[in-house]
Amino acid sequence: MPWGFGVVFSNISRAQFDEAELGNVIAGSSVICRDEMTESVDTEAFQKRLWDMFPATFSCQLSLPQIERIRWHLFPQLRIVPPEQVQLFASPQPDKPIAIPDLIKVMDLQQEQLARSMGDGHRVIHGVAGSGKTMILGYRCVEIAKRQGKPVLVLCYNKTLAGRLEHIIHAHGVQDRVSVRHFHGWCSEQLKAYGIKPPLAQPNAQQYLEALVSKVVAAVKSQQIPRAQYAAVMIDEGHDFAPEWLQIVTQMVDPETNSLLLLYDDAQTIYSTGGRRKFSFASVGIQAKGRTTILRLNYRNTLEILSTAKAFAQELLTGEEADEDNVPVITPESAGRRGAVPELIQASNIWEESRIIAQQVREAINNGASANDFAVLCRNKALATHIASRLRAAELPVVLAEEINKRHLFDGEPAVKVMTMHSSKGLEFESVFIPGICEIGQRLQADSEEMRQEAKLLYVAMTRALGSLTMLHHSETVLTERIGQAVDQMRTMLAA
Template identity: 45%
Template sequence: MAVIIPPISTCLSRMTSGERRFARRLESLLEDDYLCWYDLPLGDKRRYPDFVILHPSRGLLFLEVKDWKPSTLKKMNHSEFELLTPNGRKVVPNPMEQARQCSYEVLKVLERDPQLLQKNGKYGGKLCFPYGWGVVFTNITRNAFDKGIPDEIRQRILPGHLMICKDEMTENADAEQFQERLWSMFNYQFGEKLSLPQIDRIRWHLFPEIRIDQGQLDIFQENEEQASSPVENPNIPDILHIMDLQQEQLARSLGDGHRVIHGVAGSGKTLILGYRCLHLAQALNKPILVLCFNITLAARLRGFMYARGIDDRVQIYHFHDWCGEMLRSYHVAVPNGDAPIWERQVESVINGVESGSIPRGQYGALLIDEGHDFEPAWLQLVTQMVDPDTDSLLLLYDDAQTIYRKKSALKFTLSSVGIKAQGRTTILRLNYRNTREILDFSYRFAKQYFTQSDDPDVPLIEPEAAGKSGNQPAVRKFNSLDEEINYCLRCIEAWNNKGKEWNKIAILYPGGSVGEKMASALQESGIPFLHLKNSAKKKMYSDTAELINIIPIPSSKGLEFDTVVILDGSFSPRREDGDEDGLIEDVRRLYVGMTRAQTALMVSYHRNNKLAHSLATIGDA
C-alpha cells in the first residue's frame, strides 16, 4: 500500500470526488515503496500539482486530476481549454501543459544538486532518475476521447500515453495495468534505483518546510547566478537533515480539535510544532499562541517564526511572561502576599479569567511545548484561551523530561484540565538527535527513576535510536571544581583548533556557582560566550551566534548542540542522601542535559554522593 501524504482521511473536505477516487487507487494499487503527495506547494511560484509520485526505481511523476465530463469540453488547444460550466463558458489552462510546466520548474531546482546527477557516460550531468507528467480524467473514458477528438489533435494536445481515463482507474482495476499506465508517462527508464539519501534530498528540495537545517537559503528563490550555473550550488549542504516520513505525515495530518504528541527526547516534537505554526498562520485569522516553560526555548522559537515571516501572527511566550502580559494588558492587579510573585501572577490571571476581566477565546490556536512541566491549574487556564469556533490545541509532552514538578510523573489526566484528546494522541518513539551511544548512555543512567503517568493516554515510552553511531560519552572524575573547569577549557580550545565552531559547543550545569566560574575562565581565555544566567540573558539566546553558550540544564530543554559538556554533574542542591524525591529530580535533570548532545558528550564531577556513584557506574559500564 502506497504512502499518501497527507493521509486521505485528513484532506477529504478539499478533494474533488475524482481526486478522492484516484487517491484511493494510488493507495490500494501501488506498493508500499511508493510515496505520493497530494496538493502541496512546490517551487518559488508555489505551484500546486494535484499529485506528486516518487518511486526509487521508477522516478518522479507530476499529475493533474480533472473531473470534467465529455459534455464539459468545448474547445482546446496547446495552452487553453474552453469549458461549459453552470456559470457559462470558462477558459482554463491546458492541464497537460500545467503538469509539464510544474515539473520543469521543480527539475531546474533538482538539477542544481550534484548528488542527484549522473556522474559519467552519455547522460553525465543530467538527473540520475526518470521523470514525467500527465493528466487523469476521472469522468471521461478512453473510448470517449477516441471518438470525440480527432486523432491528430488528440496526439498533439493530449497524447494518449500521458493520460489515465475513468475506465482505467476503477475499483477493480488491475494493479499491474494501472502501474503500467503511470509509468508509460516517462520517455525513458534507468536501471539504477535511488538510494534513501537521494530520496531524502529530493524531499528536501521539493518541500522546504520539512527541513531541519536552520538558516538555509530557500533554493526555490532563484537568482541570476544560480540560473546561470545550474549544477554547482554552494548553498546545498552535503548532508541534509529533514523530517522523516512519520514526522512529515504527522505534521501534515494534524487536524482540528485537541491533539497530543507524546515524544521522547530528540524525536522532533518542537520541529512539528514549528511546522504546525506555519500551517495555522495561513489558515487562521486570530493570532496563534505558543507557550513553553523555558525562556531560552521561547527565544529560539521566536527566531524560527521571524525567519519564516510569521512572527506577526504567532505569539510565543514563556508561560509566566504570558501571565504578566495578560495582567498588564487588562489592568489586573497582583495582590500582596508571602507567595513568590510568579505564583501570585498566575493566580491573578486565573481569577481574572473567572471574573471576566481577562477574556477567554483570544487565540485561534494554542500550542504548548514542554507540556510535562505545566501544572494542572496552568493547563486548565490556558485551554480556555482557545477560540471555541476553531478549538485548535496541540500539546507536546515527554514525561521523562519532567524536572520542575515535585512528583516526577503526571498525576492528573489531561481530560481533567480541559484537553479533549482521547484517541488523538500520537507517540513518537524514535530519537533522531543523539548518537546511539549517547542515547543508550543517558537512558541507562536515568531509566530506573522514570515513573508511569496516571493518564492512560500518556504512557511512559522508551526511546529508540534512529541516529548514527559515534563515540562513547566520556565521564571524568576530578578532585575539585577548579580541575573540572580547567579540563573543560583545554577540551574546548582543542576542539576549536580542530575546526569545531564555538556555537556547536554548549557547557551545561545542574546549578550552583560553576556557571559563573566557567564564564570567568572563558573570559580570561578570550573565548566568546553567553552565560544564560537570568531571564534577560536567556532571551538573548541565538543558535547562530558565534559563541559558546553556558546554560543551566533546565534552560537547555528543547535545544541541541553538536557537543555538550556537563560540569559539576554530581551537584545536588542542599539534599540529604536519603532524599529520594530530590535524587529523582537530580537524575532527571542530568538526563535532560545529556540528551542535548548530538554527537559528543562529556560529564565531569568531583563530589562524593549517590549521583557521583551513579555517574561512576555508568561511566565504567
C-alpha cells in the same frame, strides 16, 4: 535514476476527464482521477497507474540515503539543519547558493505525514527527547499563521526555549501573527492588557508565580480576560505545565478553529516538586481521543549518547502504557547515528574541570568549530557563573544565560552558551559539557524521590548533546558511579 511526472485530480472523475477532452492537454496515462484512488480500487491497478507515469525505467534501486537526498531538494521545509535550530524553517536567501551537506537530514516519513496532514482540532504528540516535536510545531505554526486572521499563541515553560522558538518563527516572517511566550510571561501580559492589577509581593518567587496564575484563572472565569483570543494555541514541553495552566490555555482557542497542539514527554518533567499530580487530558479540556501520536525515534543524539543516557536513567524510562486520554512514559529508540563515546572525566577540583572545558573548547575552535557549537550545562546558577568566569579568563567568547534576557541568548556573535540544566530544556548543541556532577544530590538518599528528580534532570542535560558529551566531576558519588556504569554498559552493548 528513473523519473516521471503526473497529475492527481482529486475532484474530477475519469468520466469527467474524458468528457472534457482533457486528454488533449495532458496524456491520460499521466493522470490519476478521483475515482481511481479510493479504498475500493484494486491495489495492483493503482500501482500500474503510477508506473505508467514513468516513460522509461532503469534496472537500479534507490537507497534510503538517496531517497532522503531527493526529499531534501524537493521539500526545503522538511530539512533538519542542526545545530542551528534557528534555521530549521528559514527560507533560503536568493543571493546565496544552497550548500548541500554531506549528511542529508530530513523529517522521516512519519514526521512529514504528521506535519502535513494535521487537521484542526486538538492534537497531542507524545515524543521522546530529540524526536522532532519542536520541528513539527514550527511547521504547523507557520502553516496556520499564513491562513488564519487571528493570531497564533506558542507557549512553553522556560524563557530560554521561548527565545529559541521566537527565532524559528521570525526566520519565516510570520512574527506579526504569532506570539511566542513563556507561560508566566504570558500571564503577566494578560493582566496588563486587560487592566488588572498584578498580585501583591510575596515572600518568594514561587509564591508570586502561583498568585499570578490564580489572578489569571479568576479573571478568565469572570470574563475580565476574554476567551477564544487565538486561532491556534501550541504548547511545547507541555509536560512542564500544571493541569490548571492547561485549563486556562485551552480556553484561549477560538472554537471556530479549535486548533490546539500539545507536545509532551513525561520522561522530561523536571520542574515539578513533591511529586506530580496525575490527570487526564479530558479533565483539563483537551480532546485527545483519536488525535494522539507517539514519536519514539530519537534523531538528535548519537547512538552512543542516547544509549548512555538510557542506561543511566533506566528506571525513569521504563515504558508505561496509557490510553489516549492519559500520559504514557515512552522509551526512546535511536535512529542509529554513530559518534564519539561520552566521556566521564575526573579532575582534582572544580577549577581543573573549568580548565579542561576551556582547553577542549579552544582546541575545537582552533580546528574550525564555531563557539555556538558548545554549551556548558550546570546544576545551579552559582556553578554556571563560576564556569563562565573561568572560560572568559581563558579568552573564550561566552554568553551566560543568567546575565542577559534569556530570550536573546542566541543573538549576537558566536559564543559558548553557559546555563543551568533547567534553562537547557528544548535546546540542542553539537557539544555539551556537564561539570560538577559530584555536587548533584550530595545530601539525598539514593532511592529518594528527590534523587529520582535529579537523575531525570541530568538525563535531560545529557540528551541536549548532538555529537559530543563530556561529563566532569572531582569526587566519587552515587551519581558518578551510575554514570560510569552507564558508559560501560553502553560500550558492552555496542561491542556485542
